[in-house]
Amino acid sequence: MAALTPSQAPARDIAIEARGVGKTFGSGMLALDHVDFAIERGEFVSILGPSGCGKSTLLRVIAGLYESDAGGDLQILGKRSNGVSEDVGVVFQTHNMLPWETVEANMRLAAEVRRMPKREIDERIDQLLPILKLEKFRKSHPHQLSGGMRQRAALGQILITRPKVLLLDEPFGALDALTRDQLNVELLRIWQEMRQTVVLITHSIAEAVLLSDRVLVMSERPGKIIQEINIDLPRPRDPRLTKEQVRFGQYVVQLGQIMGVE
Numbered sequence: 587m588a589a590l591t592p593s594q595a596p597a598r599d600i601a602i603e604a605r606g607v608g609k610t611f612g613s614g615m616l617a618l619d620h621v622d623f624a625i626e627r628g629e630f631v632s633i634l635g636p637s638g639c640g641k642s643t644l645l646r647v648i649a650g651l652y653e654s655d656a657g658g659d660l661q662i663l664g665k666r667s668n669g670v671s672e673d674v675g676v677v678f679q680t681h682n683m684l685p686w687e688t689v690e691a692n693m694r695l696a697a698e699v700r701r702m703p704k705r706e707i708d709e710r711i712d713q714l715l716p717i718l719k720l721e722k723f724r725k726s727h728p729h730q731l732s733g734g735m736r737q738r739a740a741l742g743q744i745l746i747t748r749p750k751v752l753l754l755d756e757p758f759g760a761l762d763a764l765t766r767d768q769l770n771v772e773l774l775r776i777w778q779e780m781r782q783t784v785v786l787i788t789h790s791i792a793e794a795v796l797l798s799d800r801v802l803v804m805s806e807r808p809g810k811i812i813q814e815i816n817i818d819l820p821r822p823r824d825p826r827l828t829k830e831q832v833r834f835g836q837y838v839v840q841l842g843q844i845m846g847v848e
């Protein structure tokens with residue numbers, strides 16, 4: 587069969603495309619320098635890189651919370667990024683739930699800000715609480731929850747708005763290893779059900795390999811993407827079985843070498 591010419595090849599359905607994206611902070615401190623990458627719709631991509639290289643800054647640029655320097659181009663779902671978008675949800679390492687409101691009320695507020703109809707909000711809360719394993723805690727306040735539950739509730743506040751793009755800045759980074767593993771299982775399950783485009787910032791090579799379709803590696807500051815590795819492991823990925831695979835270990839070693847942390 588003849589090879590497809592570029593014009594015949596199926597167009598890639600790109601959710602996020604960065605070309606020459608940069609970020610300089612006030613005093614001329616260059617945090618990101620000519621960042622280039624493209625992420626397809628429905629893809630799960632992790633970003634790894636040394637501490638301080640600009641991962642969170644990049645995520646905030648994608649979220650529209652920071653503006654990219656002049657000259658760069660950032661397209662989100664086919665449109666030039668122009669500040670915060672309803673299509674993009676962000677979960678940070680520390681939750682931003684209101685402490686005096688219950689889990690349910692916090693989720694409700696996040697949806698009300700988007701002016702979603704009450705019936706739809708009720709339906710989505712009922713649908714999400716079991717997925718997040720928070721059914722029994724819908725009337726609890728944040729201080730009554732464990733750290734893992736609080737981060738699940740924070741994820742719920744974002745998922746209720748059904749963002750097409752989900753940005754995760756080390757959402758489970760402050761939790762112990764066991765809770766983190768459990769939440770990663772939940773995250774994979776939720777992603778498999780909802781199939782948003784996910785970009786995850788993590789410091790854990792193993793976490794990146796376990797979860798992702800592709801891992802982008804950033805350089806030291808000023809950060810740019812220096813490598814990308816496709817993670818060709820079968821899904822669904824059971825964490826224990828996946829980590830036992832030879833290929834899993836090879837990816838971890840390969841990424842460790844790229845990052846100089848073997």
Ligand SMILES: Nc1ncnc2c1ncn2[C@@H]1O[C@H](COP(=O)(O)OP(=O)(O)OP(=O)(O)O)[C@@H](O)[C@H]1O
Pocket residue numbers: 611612615617635636637638639640641642643644807
């Ligand atoms: N609002 C800001 N104003 C000035 N400098 C900033 C700001 N935010 C981040 N920086 C600087 O930009 C650089 C990149 O920071 P960033 O938080 O993006 O790195 P990171 O890769 O996420 O770090 P870590 O892995 O340690 O969380 C750092 O040198 C940081 O000090």
